[in-house]
Amino acid sequence: MNEHAWKDVDHYLTHLLVKPDAELKGVLRASEEAGLPPIEVTAAQGKLLMLLVKLSGARRVLEIGTLGGYSSVWMARGLPEGGTLITLEALPKHAEAAKSNIRHTDVAGRIEVRLGPAVESLALMVSEGVKAFDLVFIDADKVNNAKYLEWSMMLTKPGSLIVCDNVVRGGHIIDEDSRDDAVVGTRAFLDELASDPRLEATAIQTVGDKGWDGFAIARVK
Ligand code: SAH
Ligand code: DHB
Ligand code: MG
Numbered sequence: 001m002n003e004h005a006w007k008d009v010d011h012y013l014t015h016l017l018v019k020p021d022a023e024l025k026g027v028l029r030a031s032e033e034a035g036l037p038p039i040e041v042t043a044a045q046g047k048l049l050m051l052l053v054k055l056s057g058a059r060r061v062l063e064i065g066t067l068g069g070y071s072s073v074w075m076a077r078g079l080p081e082g083g084t085l086i087t088l089e090a091l092p093k094h095a096e097a098a099k100s101n102i103r104h105t106d107v108a109g110r111i112e113v114r115l116g117p118a119v120e121s122l123a124l125m126v127s128e129g130v131k132a133f134d135l136v137f138i139d140a141d142k143v144n145n146a147k148y149l150e151w152s153m154m155l156t157k158p159g160s161l162i163v164c165d166n167v168v169r170g171g172h173i174i175d176e177d178s179r180d181d182a183v184v185g186t187r188a189f190l191d192e193l194a195s196d197p198r199l200e201a202t203a204i205q206t207v208g209d210k211g212w213d214g215f216a217i218a219r220v221k
Contacts, residue, residue, distance in 0.1 A: 003211055010044060010208035018043045024073060027101045031068030034097040040067050041139075041165065042209045046074030049137060049163070052217075053078030056161050058134035063087035064118045064148050065140030065165075069098035069111070075137065076107035085111045086125075086133075088118040088140070119144065122151035132157040138189075139165040142182035145189035153198065153220070160220045164189060168205050168214035193218055 014020070020043040032038065041049065053061060053075050059082070061075050066089035076085045089095040095115040102111050114121050118140050136152045138145060145164060152162050167173060167190060172183050193201045193216060201218035 003207075006207040006211070007209050010042060014043045014209075018047045020046070023105050024070070026104060027068060027070050027073055030101050030104075031070065031097060034068065034093070036068050036094060036097055039210075040070035041074070044208060045165075045206070045210075045215075046071055048215075050074045050078040052161060052163065053135055056135055056159075058161070059083045060131060060133045060135075061085040062133040062136045062152070062155060064122075064136070064138045065089065066098045066113055067094055069101045069113070071137065071139065072098065072111050072113075073102065073105050073107055075135075076105075076110045079107075079110055083110055086114060087111065088114050088116070088121045090115075090117045090140070119147055119151065122148070122155065126151065126154045130155070133160060135161045135163070137163050137165070141185075142166060142189075143185035145185045146192050149189055149192050149196075153196070156220050158220055162199070162218045162220070164193075164216040166213055167203050167216045168212060170212050173214075190216065197221075 049071060059080060063072055063085060066072060066087040072085055072087045089098060092115060095113050099113050102108050133155050136156060138148045167186055172178060172180065173186060175183060178184060193199060198221055199218045200221060201216060203214055203216040205214040
């Protein structure tokens, strides 16, 4: 099996089970037209995130790394009436595209895009004493992943879920001498995930339309 087969199988499964609708396809098209990099989660991964929101009964979701709002819309669809998703984005161009994309969806009323470096937005939320989040999706600059986990621990409660994207990166994650900031950052994140007694965690490798990668998933005890 090769990467070509992974994509074909992903397309087959997505067409059969995931069925992204016109609204989600519109978000992808508008993101591409706005010149955003095509690095959002796949449709199958987006639906997994939606299912995790539903399964955990999450009412408050925090996303770190918005891009064009594709994963935001998937997760917001899993929220119950009155649920909220706050998504953090550093680049004005991405935040503006996301706001415009989200405005055209049925879940617009549940999503708030906050512009600024995520660590600043996270620190502000902690200082304001916001209500704990039930699910955090970490998917921004990988170099800061360990910091994002630390802030997430201050913004969650027992039973909350923390999900992190891109923890395998084509296998580069096992290179302990890597000088790639993203690999170093994600390895530091995984080390913290492993050693924090407040967390129980696993990581699952994935193949598909975006190649070989993986998710880490942790539950706050
Ligand atoms: N979650 C999105 C993809 C996010 S891509 C999806 O699957 O649809 C990563 C995003 O993180 C990019 O838009 C990038 O601009 C943003 N980002 C990078 N560094 C950041 C930082 N320090 N703070 C907040 N966002 C950041
Ligand atoms: C990149 C970021 C992502 O979140 C992703 O899923 C894939 C690639 C990147 O920065 O290259
Ligand atoms: Mg990602």
